Amino acid sequence: MATILVVDDELGIRDLLSEILNDEGHTVELAENAAQARQVRSQLRPDLVLLDIWMPDTDGVSLLKEWASAGLLSMPVIMMSGHATIDTAVEATRIGATAFLEKPITLQKLLKAVDQGLNRSAPKAGAQPKAAPVVELTVEAAMTGGTLPEPVLDLGPLPLQSFNLEGPLREARDGFEKAYFEYHLAKESGSMTRVAEKTGLERTHLYRKLKQLGVDLARSKRSTA
Secondary structure, rough: OOOEEEEOOOHHHHHHHHHHHHOOOOOEEEEEEEEHHHHHHHHHHOOOEEEEEOOOOHHHHHHHHHHHHHOOOOOOOEEEEEEOOOOHHHHHHHHOOOEEEEEOHHHHHHHHHHHHHHHHOOOOOOOOOOOOOOOOOOOHHOOOOOOOOOOOOOOOOOOOOOOOOOOHHHHHHHHHHHHHHHHHHHEEEOOOHHHHHHHHHOOOHHHHHHHOOOOOHHHHHHHOO
């Protein structure tokens, strides 16, 4: 997977994007201003940068222009903003940005832009890209129980589950819940973001629930590797 630098002066946005991209298997570095972004860029050479436009010291467009003029724009840069105009987006694209995401960023558009940025290639002549369905699911909604289209997966025959119906109700319920979450972790390749979406639980509650039930998260991730 890739090393992605997220540059945004809002702590909540940095943390949110970091969690989602980490769940996708990427290594995420964070910067809250242009000075920190310059330092990370020079030390780690990230594979992709998510760059906010409005920042207190140097704005994102100026930093993008600085990198471009210094020959440092060797990685794809995706601009982000909740207040930018069309002219600003056009200018950023002209300088060298590969994409522009408007806040609040939808989950699908975020992952699609990152995937396209990391896999940039010239389209084949005459090729017509297939239109992907648009799901207006904000990143915030995804982290608090939003829903995505049901993936069509062939999981093969499901394992036979048995529960102790002679014991206390709590034990039988815990056994069912553990099997339920282990099933969804396997189905979603260990992605906590997608399991949270599927089960309708907020991520913090989900982590707490899995720990309470004794679900081995490390094992779930290893089994999908």
